Amino acid sequence: MSWIDIGHIDDVPLRGARMVKTPVGCIAVFRTAPEEIFAASNSCPHKGGPLSEGIVHGQKVTCPLHNWVFDLNTGQAQGADEGQIDVYPVRLDGGRILLDGASVGLRRAS
Amino acid sequence: MTQKLVIIGAGMASGRVIEHLLDADPAAFDITLFNAEPRGNYNRIMLSPVLSGEKTYEDIVTHSDDWYAENGVTCRFGEHVVKIDRDRKVVVGQQGEVAYDKLIIATGSAPFVIPVQGRDLPGVITYRDLDDTNAMIEASEKGGKAVVIGGGLLGLEAAAGLQMRGMEVTVLHLTAHLMDRQLDEAAGYMLRRDLERRGITVMTRASTAAILGSDRVEGVMLEDSTGLQADLVVMAVGIRPETRLATDAGIEVARGIEVDARMRSSDADIYAVGECVEFDGQLFGLVAPLYDQAKVLAADLLGQDAAFVPKELSTKLKVTGCDLFSAGDFAEAEGREDIVFRDPARGVYKRLVLEGGRLVGAVMYGDTADSNWFFGLIRDGADVQDMRETLIFGPAYQGGGASDPLSAVAALPPEAEICGCNGVCKGAIVEAINGGATDLGAIRAVTKASASCGTCTGLVEQVLAVTLGDDFVLPTATPVCGCTDLTHEDVRRLIKSQELKSQPAVWQELGWKTPNGCHVCRPAINYYLLAEWPLEYADDPQSRFINERKHANIQKDGTYSVVPRMFGGMTTPAELRAIADAAEKYNVPTVHVTGGQRIDLLGVRGEDLPAIWADLNAAGMVSGHAYSKGLRTVKTCVGKDHCRFGTQDSTGLGIKLEKALWGSWTPHKVKLAVSGCPRNCAEATCKDIGVVCVDSGYQIGVAGAAGMDVKETERLADVATEQEVMDLTMAFMQLYRENAKYLDRPYKWVAKVGLDWVKEQVVEDEANRKALIERFLISQSVYQKDPWAELAQPKAAAAFSPIANLMQEAAE
Ligand SMILES: Cc1cc2nc3c(=O)[nH]c(=O)nc-3n(C[C@H](O)[C@H](O)[C@H](O)COP(=O)(O)OP(=O)(O)OC[C@H]3O[C@@H](n4cnc5c(N)ncnc54)[C@H](O)[C@@H]3O)c2cc1C
Ligand code: FES
Numbered sequence: 072m073s074w075i076d077i078g079h080i081d082d083v084p085l086r087g088a089r090m091v092k093t094p095v096g097c098i099a100v101f102r103t104a105p106e107e108i109f110a111a112s113n114s115c116p117h118k119g120g121p122l123s124e125g126i127v128h129g130q131k132v133t134c135p136l137h138n139w140v141f142d143l144n145t146g147q148a149q150g151a152d153e154g155q156i157d158v159y160p161v162r163l164d165g166g167r168i169l170l171d172g173a174s175v176g177l178r179r180a181s
Numbered sequence: 182m183t184q185k186l187v188i189i190g191a192g193m194a195s196g197r198v199i200e201h202l203l204d205a206d207p208a209a210f211d212i213t214l215f216n217a218e219p220r221g222n223y224n225r226i227m228l229s230p231v232l233s234g235e236k237t238y239e240d241i242v243t244h245s246d247d248w249y250a251e252n253g254v255t256c257r258f259g260e261h262v263v264k265i266d267r268d269r270k271v272v273v274g275q276q277g278e279v280a281y282d283k284l285i286i287a288t289g290s291a292p293f294v295i296p297v298q299g300r301d302l303p304g305v306i307t308y309r310d311l312d313d314t315n316a317m318i319e320a321s322e323k324g325g326k327a328v329v330i331g332g333g334l335l336g337l338e339a340a341a342g343l344q345m346r347g348m349e350v351t352v353l354h355l356t357a358h359l360m361d362r363q364l365d366e367a368a369g370y371m372l373r374r375d376l377e378r379r380g381i382t383v384m385t386r387a388s389t390a391a392i393l394g395s396d397r398v399e400g401v402m403l404e405d406s407t408g409l410q411a412d413l414v415v416m417a418v419g420i421r422p423e424t425r426l427a428t429d430a431g432i433e434v435a436r437g438i439e440v441d442a443r444m445r446s447s448d449a450d451i452y453a454v455g456e457c458v459e460f461d462g463q464l465f466g467l468v469a470p471l472y473d474q475a476k477v478l479a480a481d482l483l484g485q486d487a488a489f490v491p492k493e494l495s496t497k498l499k500v501t502g503c504d505l506f507s508a509g510d511f512a513e514a515e516g517r518e519d520i521v522f523r524d525p526a527r528g529v530y531k532r533l534v535l536e537g538g539r540l541v542g543a544v545m546y547g548d549t550a551d552s553n554w555f556f557g558l559i560r561d562g563a564d565v566q567d568m569r570e571t572l573i574f575g576p577a578y579q580g581g582g583a584s585d586p587l588s589a590v591a592a593l594p595p596e597a598e599i600c601g602c603n604g605v606c607k608g609a610i611v612e613a614i615n616g617g618a619t620d621l622g623a624i625r626a627v628t629k630a631s632a633s634c635g636t637c638t639g640l641v642e643q644v645l646a647v648t649l650g651d652d653f654v655l656p657t658a659t660p661v662c663g664c665t666d667l668t669h670e671d672v673r674r675l676i677k678s679q680e681l682k683s684q685p686a687v688w689q690e691l692g693w694k695t696p697n698g699c700h701v702c703r704p705a706i707n708y709y710l711l712a713e714w715p716l717e718y719a720d721d722p723q724s725r726f727i728n729e730r731k732h733a734n735i736q737k738d739g740t741y742s743v744v745p746r747m748f749g750g751m752t753t754p755a756e757l758r759a760i761a762d763a764a765e766k767y768n769v770p771t772v773h774v775t776g777g778q779r780i781d782l783l784g785v786r787g788e789d790l791p792a793i794w795a796d797l798n799a800a801g802m803v804s805g806h807a808y809s810k811g812l813r814t815v816k817t818c819v820g821k822d823h824c825r826f827g828t829q830d831s832t833g834l835g836i837k838l839e840k841a842l843w844g845s846w847t848p849h850k851v852k853l854a855v856s857g858c859p860r861n862c863a864e865a866t867c868k869d870i871g872v873v874c875v876d877s878g879y880q881i882g883v884a885g886a887a888g889m890d891v892k893e894t895e896r897l898a899d900v901a902t903e904q905e906v907m908d909l910t911m912a913f914m915q916l917y918r919e920n921a922k923y924l925d926r927p928y929k930w931v932a933k934v935g936l937d938w939v940k941e942q943v944v945e946d947e948a949n950r951k952a953l954i955e956r957f958l959i960s961q962s963v964y965q966k967d968p969w970a971e972l973a974q975p976k977a978a979a980a981f982s983p984i985a986n987l988m989q990e991a992a993e
Contacts (some may be wrong), residue, residue, distance in 0.1 A: 086723040086724075087722070089980070090983045091985045092983050092985070092987060105356055105357065105361050118737075121735070135735065
């Protein structure tokens with residue numbers, strides 16, 4: 072993996088998200104707990120709702136447009152809805168958020 | 182042959198090493214022990230009871246002078262080692278050199294001091310050793326105020342100790358909840374509550390900017406410019422391994438001194454042990470792993486095989502009356518599930534984290550009696566699948582029997598307490614059931630069980646199920662969502678009666694089944710809290726739907742609409758010009774005149790929002806809240822100034838109403854209108870609140886609708902003056918804010934409570950009306966602020982842009 076530093080954990084509100092522009096499209100970085108972070112596609116497979124603007128609860132996010140709920144571990148839509156979002160490796164080092172460059176279409180770590 | 186062993190640091194880790202060596206072979210080594218502190222090894226973790234006065238230093242000494250003498254250990258206490266000379270194999274102390282065959286570095290850690298101005302002032306103390314403890318005790322003898330920076334284990338123990346010694350203590354903690362490394366939010370909340378109950382002030386999200394004072398410390402200044410008085414400042418923000426000697430000697434050091442599984446550093450004759458080491462990327466701050474290291478190190482010195490394997494750790498706080506326990510890994514992660522148990526009446530919270538049929542983490546507060554048993558399960562990686570259903574009840578409920586939660590209830594003796602609030606035991610409930618009370622309502626009426634806080638409702642139902650067998654049918658009161666069994670009405674009532682003032686308080690005290698709610702309950706609870714406690718509760722943007730968080734309506738294509746407020750539907754050429762300029766500057770594709778008499782700019786890009794708001798603000802306009810569950814518009818017709826039928830100044834009244842009401846949050850959106858005559862050009866008779874002017878004054882109607890449902894307003898009152906219109910409107914708004922279920926428009930709510938009740942509260946009872954208005958104004962003092970102006974500030978505005986743009990990265 073090639074970890075890329077994309078920012079500080081405190082730049083992402085608790086139970087909120089921020090967006091990252093990448094070659095594979097916009098990715099949302101979610102902060103589900105004080106020191107817990109997930110990365111997934113920003114776009115809802117239903118009608119393209121911006122998931123970084125959804126309500127974050129537990130380890131899930133609810134799409135702001137029509138309330139589809141996705142598990143951020145697997146990207147699976149929950150309940151009766153069927154669909155999946157891509158999830159990306161991301162981790163915390165100290166306070167820094169590191170996103171795997173290779174999986175978002177970048178060859179080289181910065 | 183006896184080898185020369187030199188040890189730097191007489192702390193808890195090296196103390197263990199010495200014990201193991203002496204036990205195995207007292208003659209194997211000739212030991213010289215250096216210690217910077219002018220004393221030998223004592224039980225450092227018991228410094229907190231010394232601070233609080235529950236123990237004395239003599240009680241916590243591990244190795245006395247006599248002990249060292251009897252065992253032939255050469256002590257060089259009060260002497261710093263200043264250098265290790267590896268070529269000559271000597272250690273240089275302040276009083277001279279000692280040669281070694283084997284060397285152990287056991288220097289522990291040094292407290293971290295945040296690099297703020299004033300950190301060196303007298304009266305600023307860290308918390309690491311006996312001298313620090315004595316300095317705090319001495320300072321506390323004069324009384325006064327203490328500020329403890331850092332709400333972790335050490336900081337809280339210091340705070341509790343100083344408070345017991347009579348100081349007025351404030352704890353400053355950087356993140357949102359105390360002991361955030363060891364506790365989850367729920368337990369952090371309970372800890373805070375208990376500390377506050379004993380009189381300690383806790384400030385979270387508090388970042389220290391400077392320590393103030395000229396000759397000695399006088400106060401602490403926070404980043405947000407809050408100033409706190411302080412006669413003593415304790416800094417307990419963390420530790421870093423004490424590695425300076427090793428670094429200078431050219432031994433490999435990362436964050437700590439790097440060791441292999443035999444505790445050898447990069448120099449085979451030099452060992453390291455304790456908090457100063459790093460093993461496999463890991464640092465150690467609790468004694469349990471240090472003792473394991475000490476055992477391995479001693480074995481290796483004696484030529485035996487041994488390897489250090491880090492184990493799961495557990496933490497307890499040594500503050501009398503705050504029982505908490507945390508162990509293992511309780512972060513949420515893929516494939517993990519939570520079992521949560523809350524008993525608000527007893528102040529108990531327990532959370533178990535399972536992964537692959539095994540217990541991997543546990544957090545407990547209030548009742549830690551079973552913590553050792555749980556810790557054992559974590560350490561052993563025991564398979565807990567078979568006892569999953571009853572696991573959280575502890576060892577007493579395990580062993581044989583069906584793993585059915587009902588069987589646990591069935592097994593409870595008759596005197597087991599079910600309802601903590603009303604002290605109702607199982608026997609009393611069974612008796613009531615046998616006497617004919619066969620549903621929850623009847624049991625509440627007969628025994629009061631579950632009638633107060635309501636969190637034992639599930640248990641009462643289980644008693645019903647066990648007792649009635651197949652005759653029992655679960656009731657169907659609709660809960661807020663899957664996170665709770667309580668209804669909206671219950672939650673509102675309990676927020677008020679139990680004085681719950683934060684979301685974690687609601688989740689804990691009302692027994693939420695999820696760690697932090699879901700998209701259904703979070704916005705509702707956020708609203709209920711801010712409506713009930715406008716001054717104490719801070720609105721949580723992360724619990725709001727996108728439009729309210731972004732203060733703009735999101736459109737189908739992900740762009741936003743921007744609607745500035747036009748009070749009473751009135752505008753000016755200057756405002757129109759500013760709107761036109763903004764529309765051009767930000768390439769707004771669609772400009773639309775709304776039904777609420779204002780202008781909607783549709784198709785604004787998310788990144789542009791702060792800038793367009795700043796431009797509109799500069800022209801004197803504020804947010805129209807066209808996105809909020811709050812006051813939207815007050816529509817008017819031109820009234821008697823221009824219209825030949827007009828009876829009153831309808832635009833003037835509309836402007837006054839909108840100026841009074843804007844900014845308020847309500848359970849759902851609220852729209853008003855004021856018509857100047859009964860011809861009703863402003864369509865006031867289908868609004869949430871509609872005023873129709875007549876010759877004799879004003880007719881106030883409420884609870885109209887013109888959406889999916891269409892409904893005419895019902896008459897609340899006829900009044901003679903504008904002031905009465907204002908008063909009744911504000912009182913009605915507040916009654917609606919305080920009582921309606923989240924997402925009920927006024928017409929739905931009035932249908933539930935009845936117009937007569939509303940009239941009683943607002944029109945007939947004058948004292949009540951005054952009180953409602955007063956509470957409305959208090960809330961407005963907080964919430965009547967233009968959100969655009971706040972969000973257009975550079976810091977807030979940054980959040981509207983991506984956190985990172987890796988496209989540039991790719992292009993390079
Ligand atoms: C107030 C307090 C409460 C705690 N509570 C708990 C608890 O509840 N549970 C728990 O597991 N842990 C607790 N800890 C942590 C625990 O005390 C430490 O993990 C443990 O003491 C570390 O042992 P050590 O031998 O590595 O270092 P230490 O015990 O710190 O010993 C290091 C010694 O080396 C000496 N030294 C350093 N440099 C030199 C030098 N150049 N020359 C000579 N001597 C030197 C120091 O003076 C010190 O005496 C607590 C710590 C504190 C301060
Ligand atoms: S676009 Fe996400 S739920 Fe419809």
